[in-house]
Amino acid sequence: MNPRAVAAAPVAAVRAGLWQSEGMGTVVVVGAGVAGLTAARDLVAAGHDVLVLESSARVGGKLLRATVGGVSVDVGAEAMLNRRPEGIQLARSLGLPIVHPTSASSRIWTGGSLRPLPRSLMGVPLDLDQLAASGVLSPEGLERVRREPGLPPEPLVDDVSVGALVDRRFGPEVTDRLVEPLLGGVYAGNARLISARAAVPQLVAYAGRGSVLEQGAAVPVSDAPVFAGIPGGMGQLPTALADGLDVRVDATVRELVRTAAGFSLTIGSTTSPELVTADAVVLATPAAPTARLLGSVAPVAAVELAGIGYASMAVVTFAFDASSVPELAATDSSGFLVPPLERHRIKAATFSFAKWGWVREAGDGLLLLRTSLGRYGEETALQTSDEDLVAWSLADLRDAAGVRAAPVDTHVQRWGGGLPQYAVGHLDRVARIRAAVAAVPGLALCGAAYDGVGIPAVIASAHLAAARIVE
Incomplete structure (x- = not known):
C-alpha cells in the first residue's frame, strides 16, 4: 500500500496505534534533494512503497538550473x-x-593580480616550484614553506582545524592566501574553524607520517579529470532521479512521531493537519529541520544535529x-x-x-x-x-x-x-548522531551534514541510509 493513501487517517487513531497499514515496506523519505531522491530510488528498487515529501515547490535541493540570456545553466552546484x-x-x-x-586553469586573485593556482591539496602546496612561480606568497612566506620538510611527524590524537594544522606546518600565510579560498569554495567556511579530519583527512595522514610537502610531491600527477558535469547542467540529475518516483512537493513535515506500527508524520497547517504513516522513515533534510523532527524520536541525535552550523x-x-x-x-x-x-x-x-x-x-x-x-x-x-x-x-x-x-x-x-560547516570534532558528532539513530528501528538519515558536502559523498550517504532501511 502506498503511504499516500493513508494521509487522511485519523490523527488520534494513528497515534494510539489503532490504525494499521494494509501492507509492509512503506517508507516515507523527507527531502527531495539528491540524497532523498537517491535513497527513494534504492528503496523502490528493493521493493518498498515509497513516498517522498518535499517542503519546497520543486525537487533538487542545491541543484538548480535557470535561464540566463536564453541559456539554461546551473545556478547551484555545477x-x-x-x-x-x-x-x-x-x-x-x-x-x-x-x-x-x-x-582552462583556475587563478587566484591576490596582491592585485590574477596569479596561477599552484598544485595543492585543498590549498596546501605540493609543488615548491609552482608555488614560487605563482607569486602568491611573500619571500618570508615561501621560506617558511621550504622549512616544512624539516618538521617532525605530527600524529593527531584529537581533531584540529585545517587552519591550525596548516599554520603549524606551513605558516599562516599559506592558510590565509591558499587554503582559505579553496575551503571557501567547498564549504563557504573558515579554515581555522573547519575540522581537518572531516574536511582534509589526507592532510592529517600526511602530517602524521612526516613532511606533507615531500609526500604530496611524490604522488604522481593523475591524468584523470578532477571534476565532471552533465551537458546542459547538473540540475538535470534530480529531475532524472525523480522520474517515476512518488514525490509530493509543497509538503512540509511538521512533526515525526513513533507509533506502535512505525511512524506518523504530520504535514500541513496546525488548523488542517494531514497525517501520513509509514513503517520506516528516511530524513534527507538539513541539520536544523532534522533536529526539529527528531526531538521526541531521537532526542540525543536532535541535540547534536542542532549544533551543526x-x-x-x-x-x-x-x-x-x-x-x-x-x-x-x-x-x-x-x-x-x-x-x-x-x-x-x-x-x-x-x-x-x-x-x-x-x-x-x-x-x-x-x-x-x-x-x-x-x-x-x-x-x-x-x-x-x-x-x-x-x-x-x-x-x-x-x-x-x-x-x-x-x-x-x-x-x-x-x-x-x-x-x-564541519567544525572541529565533526566526525565524533556524526558518530554520536548515528549511534542515537541506530537505536530507533526503521529510521535513517542522509545528506550533506554528515560525510561530505560534495555530490558523490551525498549520494553515498543516501545509499547507506537506504541499505539500513532494507536491512
Missing part, C-alpha cells in the same frame, strides 16, 4: 568530483551523459555579449578564487563558458559566467538587494579581469543556510 565513483555511476545509470571541464551564499550569473568583452573571450582561465584577506566582495568567479565546452556552445555568442558571495558568519553581507549583489560582482570583475561591459542578462540565486 560539477561533481570525478575521482569518486558514486556521482558518475548514478548519472550514467539514469542515461545522463558525462563531460569534463576543458583544460550552516553558511549562506549567493550565486550571481551573468551573460555578456562576447564582442563586448574580448578580454574574456580569449581567456585561458576557468575563473579565479579570492582569499578573504583581500577584502573583496566576491569569493570566487567561474568563467563557465571557458570551463565547460557545452556552455560556450549553448551561449552562441554569449559568454556565461558566475560569481559567488558569502562565507560562514557573513550572513549580514547578503542581506541586501539583488541589485547590490550584481553591482558588487561587476565591480570585482572589472578590477580583477578588466570586465567593463554591461551584461546582457543577470540572475541572482540565494542559498540561505546552504552549506553545512
